[in-house]
Amino acid sequence: MAVITINRKQFEKEIGKLDEKMQDRIGMFGTPIEELTKNELQIEIFPNRPDMLSYHGFKRAFLAFLNKKKGLKDYKVNKPEKDYQVIIDSSVKGVRSHTACAIVKGLKLDDDKIKELIEIQEKLHVTIGRKRKKLAIGIYPLEKIKLPITYKALEPDKIKFIPLESNREMSGLQVLQQHPAGKDYAHLLAGKAKFPIFIDADNNILSMPPIINSQLTGKITTKTKDVFVECSGEDFELLSKCLNILITTLADMGGKIYQMQLKRGKKDTTPDLTPEKAKISLENTNKLLGLNLNEKELKQFLERMGYNYNKGEVEIPSWRVDILHEVDLIEDVAIAYGYENFEPEIPSISTIGGEEPKETIKKRISKILAGLNMLEVSNYHLTKKEDQFTKMGISKKNEDNFIEIEDSKTDYTILRENLSHYLLKNFSENVDSEYPQKIFEIGRVFQLKSNKIIEKEKLAVAIAPGSFTETKQALEYFFRMINLKIKLKEPEEVLEHFIDGRIGEIMINNKSIGYLGEVHPKILKNWKIKMPVTLFEIELDDVFEALAQN
């Protein structure tokens, strides 16, 4: 979640008083307020609006929404001056193939603005940059650079420069191994024979994207007036949009935008702030939103979201990355119209409702057992290996059949294959609660059968202090109440957690559906349970099936 912090004083001076109405406007614009203090306003920016990841970007969009500066904001873009060139060497192909660049001049930077610039870079890196994988940004003081600039890839040992926040020269490889930023992003260059660099006409390395700038030319200060801005990555369209977000922010800070020539196979200039054109239909808009707008209103609402509109055509700001389809424009119309102004309506269509038949049965089961004074419990679907195996007396070599999840942040690392171990865990955690304790759970378990995962519904009942007779009575009562016949037989196989000779295998129509038995004292000891426990666990899918046949 991206949050930007805005100086309250600046907001109130440039946009308006942060009273309750203004706070409401901010929320209804789709930028919920995270926190408002005496000095600061924090708002959340949704992932589809990276153009609002800085105060200036937010202000541009929000002023239009407030109807103070509506329509598409125009920026003057100056033609390249002499040597405003970036020569793109073919060596970058497949390493970090593209770049989009610009120069912004005449900035008057102060500490606040520098902070805003650093923050927007970081936020763009994390969001649309996907942690610098898709794009990396560099902003450099132009006075330290001799134009033209070359973008090329070199073998790591041929790259030598002093990276930011360091005081000694490092090779490309050393940067990855030793510099903190290098270590964080080393994976992005891993396995590449060559690393990309920006280098100026004096052969000074400006940066090694997407890792780090050079100490010499990579730091903006309050003395910096003119800057060189670049974005590098694989998707040229994304880079261009990101560049547009950055340079329009810089322009809003008082800079003048200059294009640069990109010299590669074909000639190209960036940035390009020409608005993209898209169609919007009044009919589609009204149909999707359930409104009855006229064209004039449509135009008005689009202008309040920063677009221009003319006869079914919308001009989309070149810094918007989120307009994939007409519906994206229609949503913006809805925001401008105001979500609070829509009248909720339930259409008169007739449909038949109904719950899943299995859920109806599960509800009944729970009623029957509650009638036996049993409490339903509800446990996690994830469990611990120790709980499912070790404490249930299943030795390490037999615990091969489990489904593990990758990289769990807790020690719940496998999917449960039965409910019984969880019921014993519940007893174990409730030794101070009043006895008798009678509990049951109806729930999903996961089993691995020839490398396929099968999900099953199960029912388990446990009683403490419990006797075999009482539990068998409960089991039989339950099946009598749902009108199914069961038989108990001696199992062929002994289950580790029961006492041998006190286990019954539960059969429906000659099919085994589970077991009932008295838990072995050694298992109770593992769980620190000081009461005799009997339990049964059955597969409900078989019960559903038998009920369907009835």
Next chain:
Amino acid sequence: MPNQKLIESLSQHEQKILPYLKEKNINEICKKSNLDKVAVLRALEYLQNKNIIKLSYEKKKIITIGINGALYKKKGLPERRLLNVLNEKRILELKEAQEQSKLSDDEFKASIGALKKKALIELNKGKIIFNANKEEIAKKTLEEIFIESLPIEYDSISPEQLHALKSLQNRKDILEIKEKQKIGIEVTELGKKISSSKIKQQNLIEQVTQETLKKESLWKGKKFRRYDVTSAVPEISGGKRHFVNQAIDHARKTWTDMGFQEMSGDMIQSSFWNFDALFTAQDHPVREMQDTFFLDKKDELPEKKLVEAVKQSHEKGTGGSKGWGGSWKEDEAKELVLRTHTTCLSARTLAKLKDKDLPVKFFAIGKCFRNETVDWSHGFEFNQTEGIVVDPNANFRHLLGYLKQFFNKMGFEKIRFRPAYFPYTEPSVEIDFFHPEKEVWLELGGAGIFRPEVTIPLLGKHIPVLAWGPGFDRILMDYFGIKDLRELYKNDLTKLRKMKFWVK
């Protein structure tokens, strides 16, 4: 209550102790009434409830004799036993003194200390030199006098006794300090009247038993003892459905009342259904292990036509969309995950729909997962509820209409909608409800209309599908007054027994 009725309400125990209320203490009452202490205490409480007596409780610290103390009282304190030895020999080696006095190491050390403090002995080069005269040692020490005076109330001891207490307190098990509750009984005016009353109980029937019922003569024309119907009885509890499931049952009923059919399905889903079919880009952060549980296993993809349509939707867009660009990889779509939302069930349902089924409404409610640590507001499992409306004429106002109705029925009276973002809906909505006690707006969850990039591959054409999938745990916690999310899955039986039913 007139006295007659009051007297008829006295239980046998209460009647038995009634004459002895003025006794000095409870033990006396026990003796005289021939009842055990528990019975007497209970009877006293009942009498108090009937305003016959007033009880007062006073906590007292009582100093009593400990295990060693009792022994010393009989055999003499260790220092006394040592003194007796020294009285004969005046000067003695330490070792000899210990042997002759038959004291343990600890006792010997303690008595040397005690005697030195009283300046009765001196130590010199491993020898004990005895200084005192006969009169001095014949006197009982403060400690000895103190032990004899036990038990004694802490609050009533003199300065000398306090001195003795302090020196004995540090020694093992000589003293024991107990807290005792002293119960005072004061007979009220009413009580006095009752006690002196001429009206007496005669042959009141206590419990009606099977025996009583066997013979008419045992009850006919007789009086029953009156019960105090207001007095407290021990709590019991019954079996019941887990409160989370009660709430889910209620939501299920709400949905079906509104004409929605239930969808159900697996908790383990391929990324295809959980993400790709919902137009979630393959490089979207939610698809990292950081956020989602992956299983390191793959599933088969559905029919080729659908897979191709989804691929097209992602790479180049569909129905006038630009798509996400880049290349869409089948391999990533095959990755199995624990479902991160029930919306995957909606995607599967849409893929099976035919034109003739429309309009149709579905809901789901179930567990979803995310890779999270556990604290009061986070967990790796959570409940979500999900609704979709597939109707060629559906619009945004209908979406708000359904949402409003659903949440009103779930007990949220004041709700509002504001813009939101989800990869698979446009327009998107966030639903807030106004918390009447906290007086703030709190988030309930997200909703929207499925994007054409979602519906065209699944339905074959763009039909607006209204969809919402708010988390359910917030609703639960609010209703049951739970502040810590972990409580939902803690299964504390004492709490489960006390938990209120869902009665909305």
